[in-house]
Amino acid sequence: MLPNFAYVRPSTLVDAVKELAKPGAAAHAGGTDLIGCLRDGVFDTKSVVSLTALKELHGVSATPDGGLRIGALTTLAEIARHPEIAKLYPALAQGAASAASPQLRNQGTLGGNICQRPRCWYFRGDFDCARKNGEFCYAENGENRYHAIFGGETCHIVHPSDTAPALVALEAVATVAGPNGKRKVPLGKFFVLPAVDHKRENVLAKGEILTEVVLPKAPEGARGGYRKMRVRGVWDFALAGLAYSVVVKGGKVERARLVLSGVAPIPWRVAEAEKVLTGKALDAATVKAAVEAAVAGAKPLAENAYKIDLVRAVVEEVLTAIPK
Amino acid sequence: MVELYWLQGAVPETTKPSPEMPPWKETAVVGKRVPRVDGYDRVSGSAVYPRDILLPDMLHAAILRCPHAHAKVKKIDVSAAEKMPGVRAILTAQSPGADIPWFPRRDKPSTSIFDQHLRCEGDEVAAVAADTLLQAQDALKAIKVQYEELPFVLSVEEALKEGAPVLHEGGNRVAPPAVYERGDLKKGLSEADAVVERTYTTACEIHVPMEVHGSVAKWDGNRLTVWDSTQGVFAVHETVAEALKIPMANVRVIGHYMGGGFGSKLECGKYTIIAALLAKVTARPVKLFLTREETFTMTGNRPPNKMSVRLGAKKDGTLTAIEFLSTGTGGAYPASATTSFMATDLYLCPNVKSSDENVFTNAGRARPFRAPGFPQCAWALEQAMDELAARLGMDPVELRLKNIPKTSQRRGNQPYTSTGLADCLREGAKAFGWNEARARKKPDGPVKKGFGVAASLWGYAGGPPSTVIVKLFSDGSVNLNMGAADIGTGTKTFMSMIVSEELGVPLEKIQIEHADTGTTQYTAPSGGSKTVPSDGPAARAAAWEVKKKLLALAAEEMKLPVEELMLSGAEIVSTKDSTKKLAVKAVKGLERQQVLVGVGTRGPNPEGKIVTPFAVHFAEVEVDERTGEVRVTRLVAAQDSGRPMNRLTYDCQVFGGLVMGIGLARTEERVLDRQTGKMVNANWHDYKIPTALDVPVDQKVVAVDPGDTECNATGAKGIGEPATIATAAAIANAVADAVGVRVVDSPITPIRMSQLFRERQKKG
Amino acid sequence: MDDHPCKHGDGCTCHSGVSRRGFLGSITTAAAGIAASGTLTAAPAPPPEKAQPDEPVKLQLSVNGRTHKVLVEPRWTLLYVLRDQLGLTGTKPGCERGECGACTVLIDGVARYSCLTLALEAKGKEVTTIEGLMKGEELGATQRAFVEEDGYQCGYCTPGQVMAAEGLLRVNPRPSMEEIRHGMSGNLCRCGAYVHIFKSVEKAAVLSASEKR
Incomplete structure (x- = not known):
């Protein structure tokens, strides 16, 4: 049931920022998440600001220092089949390929995938929950099998993105354009925990647009990927998943980035596990220690302790498969 | 008779049964692989589904529904909504003519269309008709309703507690528990060398056909035409006439195409009545289709069940005792939630006890869902059989073969007209490679393979009434007139094939008129696998009668005795001298009359015998012991549904049944919020039905045809439900084979498996 | 400004x-x-x-090679305009929330859900619907394949399935079975005719190839 809204499609970033700064404006990239939210009445919108005419938000190009710049309007399908991304940043390619369905990937964009609203069924449903205007989080004592085991507190959503964990693992930096010009935000600092603000998922301020993501040069010899577990074979969000980028040199882990999906309100980097790995050989003992470090501090709700097991399983599976 | 669908007990035949027709032997058309006769319409976009209907001056309607699990309407204010742009009419309980009892066809209609006592989320509160659908939906938001929220119950246990909120006068029990007994259960258990006992549950499943439920209603004076997405135009016809208190002759219901039902569209919905009421007050056609979200709460479900099973057997596998105790809830209004039938009839066993208990809860009402009760029963019974086999050290196929009945023990020990259960087990096992698979050595890796089997029967195989008319035109082409809907099962195609078989007319020369109460004849709704065995024989009888009339005319003109003549393609030929022939087009009597009409009716089922389809399913799965991920990698379905009518659509239906079974086994589950009683997953993201990546490419159908010449004139017993009953249980058994963990609660998600692995680890 | x-x-x-x-x-x-x-x-x-809420604005929409001038409201989806304004009811609404694929159309040759596409977003793009695959009164190759292999039951999801197959084959004219399964994974079929749908897509690849020759 789409409510009434005005529609604006600016052709310059300056105009787009101006339109988005107005009260009740919402950004439309691929539209796949926005239209669902509007249909479900998740938030009120006076105007839909379509970004699709902003040419500078499209496309993938090399950066001078050997990295890659991906425009926020690049579709997930374009990312999933981009040969350079598949070769140098497999975690991102696999993340994009594992999201949603083929048609949604043809339409949904990287920017939209990063900025999509949570899929919590209370948030999306006819419940006045804390993330909307309500008093409390229904998941706390409700149907919480899909909810967070890390970082929950006042709201127990999990971040729905399959590309964001990869981008955090790859140490990507987002460019954000807003009323005050452009700023750079590392993806690792882009997302906001409920403890900070349970009404938003990221640092974008009113009127700000995520315009591009810049990936630094891929470290030599890095092994990476994204492993996602879900109920259905496709068209499903992660019960838990792991985006990783690991460099093994001379039999030892030189650098490890492990970021979990589906278990926390933000892409959940398990820095303790990374620490455990760094400088060590990837033997069974190290893997076991990393597995334990990855789940340390988990606070499951009544129905989602299984996610701890899934995290253990996926960390073990991934690390064991990396050539020593 | 099993308690099924809306058809209960004996029904009168429409007219007297047609003359004996000998069973078919070799067939020329029937049983072949024939693409659908309406394939063009379905792939070109030219098929007009009810949802597609656009009439001049048509309004669009939407329903305001209760947002609470249990409430009463205290006050309703439509004044703001009435002033919204495009709004033409608003209906509430207070509107003149809207106080209609529901269901009109039930003995005790205790509620009404806009009942002020709202017993579940989604109950109807008001309706709006507007120029556009969006305007109607906007207006819904402007209707102000004051509710008195009431305490609610969601489970059988809560509903039966003392002091529990009561949904209907007389308490929360729909009826006293239905108990069935034969022999002496205690004795049977004491005689057993092995006894297994366990409690199983199945989650509530929602039908969610691709086309949502809805109708278009148009009045011409006091005559009403309804286009409905339905499995049975005649069921809708009766209910609409009764609800609106107008003669059936003033109501015409058309349902040419429909986008799936699976049992949820066997009956008339409130939406149809509401559309008719809105059309009446606005004097304009009204289109009312539900939203996808509404179909999750308000168009039925497969009720959740809890089943405790106890089996006893001798060392050699002979069953001595079966106990099957089932509870369930059909939701807020009367609906069946029974499961026990198959447990009392599938295997030979002298000592049996079953009971079915059904209570009201504040949740969406159940409707028959593809083989109602049977897949749940199989989930419990067939897993228990598997456990029993393990306990006895017997092969699961062997254990089942040991206990094959020749009679229906539940139905007065009457013999089956045919039983292919043993053949399904044997031939299915062969096609699956069962013995080789079970004898394999398990690999070391974390991903384990497993193999499972489950057997089933279905408790219904059609019957009267059904009337079909076949008309032969003077040029030898044919009109086939039947009341049945083609719900995706290929009804139009197989009915044409039957006519073609008898009359030798090619399919492209058969015109079809169907599913229209104004122009076709009564038949029960297409459900319960009844269309082939009920309407097929009527079609054959109609064609048979046309043939008889044609041969009689030809005999006169050829001056030959009619017994000597046969119809062969477009010619009438003497069986004694093949040079004596007459083209159908050249029959003068036909030319004079221009049309020969044959009326075929479905005769009664054979007296003293039971017609029953059987099926055995085999599954191969892979289970990741680390993550609990389960993949179904291979399925074989051995089906005894008698003679296949169209092998192409027969296979397609079986594949569909298997996929639905995967849904029960692996992904589907209604989730009600314990805090509010509201459904949290009323959409296709959170309520997960199988996708292309959840089903194996490797699916095989073995058609076991026992050559049943007694069941009816087609030799077919129906395939729709038997195609889905055993699947989920076979998958669960395969999972148990793979990792040694028995999953008693559906669905088998990584969530469930992780929890079970954790429990196993705890136990050591 | x-x-x-x-x-x-x-x-x-x-x-x-x-x-x-x-x-x-x-x-x-x-x-x-x-x-x-x-x-x-x-x-x-x-x-x-x-465009203002509730205020129709002019839109030039190119569908199946034909240009339509329509007045649309901002909240109207492409699905709604195709069906209720242009009468192209071959494209089906299933969920109207991007969860079933029944409304799949090609936009500039790429398969997308028309229920999640605002009509205004289709401006300047070529939209192809199931009706657009027809060659006059004759079925196109992909459509024919679905009939021959019985790639459906109730037929309601079928236009979306056919369009998804068409979109897949335009990118990948000879897909493997695995590629077919993945390519068709954005379309639900509640009747569960997937095995026949897979076969239909295999057949469509063959028929399309022979048609091009």
Whole structure:
């Protein structure tokens, strides 16, 4: 049931920022998440600001220092089949390929995938929950099998993105354009925990647009990927998943980035596990220690302790498969 | 008779049964692989589904529904909504003519269309008709309703507690528990060398056909035409006439195409009545289709069940005792939630006890869902059989073969007209490679393979009434007139094939008129696998009668005795001298009359015998012991549904049944919020039905045809439900084979498996 | 660019100088100007396209090779316009929330859900629906394949399945079975005819190839 809204499609970033700064404006990239939210009445919108005419938000190009710049309007399908991304940043390619369905990937964009609203069924449903205007989080004592085991507190959503964990693992930096010009935000600092603000998922301020993501040069010899577990074979969000980028040199882990999906309100980097790995050989003992470090501090709700097991399983599976 | 669908007990035949027709032997058309006769319409976009209907001056309607699990309407204010742009009419309980009892066809209609006592989320509160659908939906938001929220119950246990909120006068029990007994259960258990006992549950499943439920209603004076997405135009016809208190002759219901039902569209919905009421007050056609979200709460479900099973057997596998105790809830209004039938009839066993208990809860009402009760029963019974086999050290196929009945023990020990259960087990096992698979050595890796089997029967195989008319035109082409809907099962195609078989007319020369109460004849709704065995024989009888009339005319003109003549393609030929022939087009009597009409009716089922389809399913799965991920990698379905009518659509239906079974086994589950009683997953993201990546490419159908010449004139017993009953249980058994963990609660998600692995680890 | 005060009140995005009814038409020429000049920054920025709630605006929509001039509201989806405004009811609504694929159409040759596409977003793009695969009264190759292999049951999801198959085959004319399964994984079939759908897509690849020869 789409409510009434005005529609604006600016052709310059300056105009787009101006339109988005107005009260009740919402950004439309691929539209796949926005239209669902509007249909479900998740938030009120006076105007839909379509970004699709902003040419500078499209496309993938090399950066001078050997990295890659991906425009926020690049579709997930374009990312999933981009040969350079598949070769140098497999975690991102696999993340994009594992999201949603083929048609949604043809339409949904990287920017939209990063900025999509949570899929919590209370948030999306006819419940006045804390993330909307309500008093409390229904998941706390409700149907919480899909909810967070890390970082929950006042709201127990999990971040729905399959590309964001990869981008955090790859140490990507987002460019954000807003009323005050452009700023750079590392993806690792882009997302906001409920403890900070349970009404938003990221640092974008009113009127700000995520315009591009810049990936630094891929470290030599890095092994990476994204492993996602879900109920259905496709068209499903992660019960838990792991985006990783690991460099093994001379039999030892030189650098490890492990970021979990589906278990926390933000892409959940398990820095303790990374620490455990760094400088060590990837033997069974190290893997076991990393597995334990990855789940340390988990606070499951009544129905989602299984996610701890899934995290253990996926960390073990991934690390064991990396050539020593 | 099993308690099924809306058809209960004996029904009168429409007219007297047609003359004996000998069973078919070799067939020329029937049983072949024939693409659908309406394939063009379905792939070109030219098929007009009810949802597609656009009439001049048509309004669009939407329903305001209760947002609470249990409430009463205290006050309703439509004044703001009435002033919204495009709004033409608003209906509430207070509107003149809207106080209609529901269901009109039930003995005790205790509620009404806009009942002020709202017993579940989604109950109807008001309706709006507007120029556009969006305007109607906007207006819904402007209707102000004051509710008195009431305490609610969601489970059988809560509903039966003392002091529990009561949904209907007389308490929360729909009826006293239905108990069935034969022999002496205690004795049977004491005689057993092995006894297994366990409690199983199945989650509530929602039908969610691709086309949502809805109708278009148009009045011409006091005559009403309804286009409905339905499995049975005649069921809708009766209910609409009764609800609106107008003669059936003033109501015409058309349902040419429909986008799936699976049992949820066997009956008339409130939406149809509401559309008719809105059309009446606005004097304009009204289109009312539900939203996808509404179909999750308000168009039925497969009720959740809890089943405790106890089996006893001798060392050699002979069953001595079966106990099957089932509870369930059909939701807020009367609906069946029974499961026990198959447990009392599938295997030979002298000592049996079953009971079915059904209570009201504040949740969406159940409707028959593809083989109602049977897949749940199989989930419990067939897993228990598997456990029993393990306990006895017997092969699961062997254990089942040991206990094959020749009679229906539940139905007065009457013999089956045919039983292919043993053949399904044997031939299915062969096609699956069962013995080789079970004898394999398990690999070391974390991903384990497993193999499972489950057997089933279905408790219904059609019957009267059904009337079909076949008309032969003077040029030898044919009109086939039947009341049945083609719900995706290929009804139009197989009915044409039957006519073609008898009359030798090619399919492209058969015109079809169907599913229209104004122009076709009564038949029960297409459900319960009844269309082939009920309407097929009527079609054959109609064609048979046309043939008889044609041969009689030809005999006169050829001056030959009619017994000597046969119809062969477009010619009438003497069986004694093949040079004596007459083209159908050249029959003068036909030319004079221009049309020969044959009326075929479905005769009664054979007296003293039971017609029953059987099926055995085999599954191969892979289970990741680390993550609990389960993949179904291979399925074989051995089906005894008698003679296949169209092998192409027969296979397609079986594949569909298997996929639905995967849904029960692996992904589907209604989730009600314990805090509010509201459904949290009323959409296709959170309520997960199988996708292309959840089903194996490797699916095989073995058609076991026992050559049943007694069941009816087609030799077919129906395939729709038997195609889905055993699947989920076979998958669960395969999972148990793979990792040694028995999953008693559906669905088998990584969530469930992780929890079970954790429990196993705890136990050591 | 300044917003000018108007009667629409707070949050209104009316733009000065261009009448609401006319702006979409004028944008077409402006957009062409950008393309010709080569870079975005070099050209004078065209004003944003705007449409008010409940106020239909003109849209030129290209569907199956034919141009339609329609008045649309901002909240109208492409699915709604195709069906309720243009009468192209081959494209089916299943969920209207991107969860089933029944409404799949091709937009510039790429399979997308028309229920999640605002009609205004289809401006300047070529939309292909199930009706557009027909060759006059004859079925197209992909459609024929679905009939021959019985790739459906109730047929309601079928137009979406056929369009998804068409989209897949345009990118990958000879897909493997695995590629077919993945390519068709954005379309639900509640009847569960997937095995026959897979076969239909295999057959469609063959038929399409022989048609091109």
